[in-house]
Amino acid sequence: MGFGKSDLECITKFFWDKDFDLDSRLKYYICENQKRLNDKSLLEAELEYAKKGERINVKSCKTLVLLVGFSPEPLLQSICVYKPEKIVLLLNENGYSNYGAWSTFANHIVTAVEYLKDKGLIRKDTHFHGEQTAGKPGYPTPDNPADIFKTLVEVLHDEEDVVIDITGGKKSMVTGAYLYAAYAGARISYVDFEDYDPKSRRPYGFSCKIGEISNPYKEFALREWERVRILYERYQFREARELLTKIRDSMKTVIPDTEEPIKKIILFLDYYEKWDRGDFRGAKEAAQMLGNFDQPSAVVELGNKWYEIKGANFENIPKRFYGDLQSVKLYVYDELKRIRRLIEYNQDYRSAFLRAGGVNEIIMIARLVQLVKNHQHYNLFLEKLDEKTPEISKVFDSLTKPEKEEINIKKDIPFDGFRKKNDPDIIVQMSSPMATWWKDQKNMFGDDNGWDSFLDKRNKLAHKYFAVPRDWAEDALKFVEANFEDFLGQRMSELSLCAETLPWSKLCELCGMNHFLPPNLR
Known part of the structure; x- marks a missing residue:
């Protein structure tokens, strides 16, 4: 290194004693090579001395925020250590006494940063992020935490x-900056000093200790907005x-402009809650307050014709549902995505x-309906299905028997509401049995009688107390997906349907919350 503590003390005192204006002082500090300090x-x-003493332990950053007090030197040390792309200056709007207005003092910092570039101590592309007013870099702020925040x-x-970097700020500025750092998960830095001159009561710059202060908000996972995002x-x-309702008032107190964005996010959450529980009509009505956005396909196409629950009754039940292939496709697709979420997010394998x-029953009944070619019988069958549905094991059995050339629904697949003597015979011609789409799957339902095994387990789970492991739920979902894809004649991935929410970042943008949440929270 070629110099020691005594050399640094001597040059530092000489520097303090010089009668400089601020720009000259900073230029000397940054640019003037000292023979006694190895040029x-x-x-x-x-x-260099601080690094050798292992008192600098930080990594670079993209954006460095500086709370600007009356001593620029620690700020310049911080800039050299962090080597940011952008510098944000927060200054006292009341000015800096003998140095003049806040903008005057800010320009001294700008000039000093140019010296740092010329000296090769920081990046050449470092620039200031501030108000776009000539000669006024940085942000003047009132002397209170709320405005800093x-x-x-x-x-x-x-x-x-x-x-x-909270080094240069007054206590009120530091409080506001610290609150923001905690809120946004930003790193907090401070330049401390180990040695002071007893006569001048000034810290020796070579004794600097630059490090980051732990952020308890981040350390103890107290970021409520992060929890809201994860839950969504x-x-x-x-x-x-x-959760958002709980933190709304505190957010409104600190940042009043967040009130309306938060209200709108809550409306979106209410909309998605209705959709997720299958209340397509309720979701469609809730969407009227939300403007234009990409909605789940089931809400868009089924919302106006879906049932609703009033008290203990169903009302506005869709008519002839099993004959509406598009409605069946929309509903089944939406449900299969919901089952996947029950497995992935809720670990509710029994419900899945x-x-x-x-x-599976809906798909099988829709298959049966598609085989009825007689128009009169087709309409009659749909009317009956609006009231009752047949036992699915009989549907499977009838559709899979290779020797069957026709199915008499009243005899082969009787059900309440369609088994009386005066009910007409509905004959379904079978050119070939249903494809055994469940076979050869690498799961518990892949053998010849896989469909029967599936139905048996489903019935036992509905009426008994068995717990369900994840692999059972996964295999059940694969079984029904295979049924659906065989029925449609195409893979689910090829369907241009939506059964997802907006990305959280897009929701924040639509609601205007992106102006208040930092990138890591949206």
């Missing part, structure tokens, strides 16, 4: 990899809505299996 400037030597929310809402992405809309059993 390094005082700033360079200070940082609000300014940072507005300025940094699109910035990533942020470090906030796991389709736990009610829980997300309840039972729900798969219900969807």
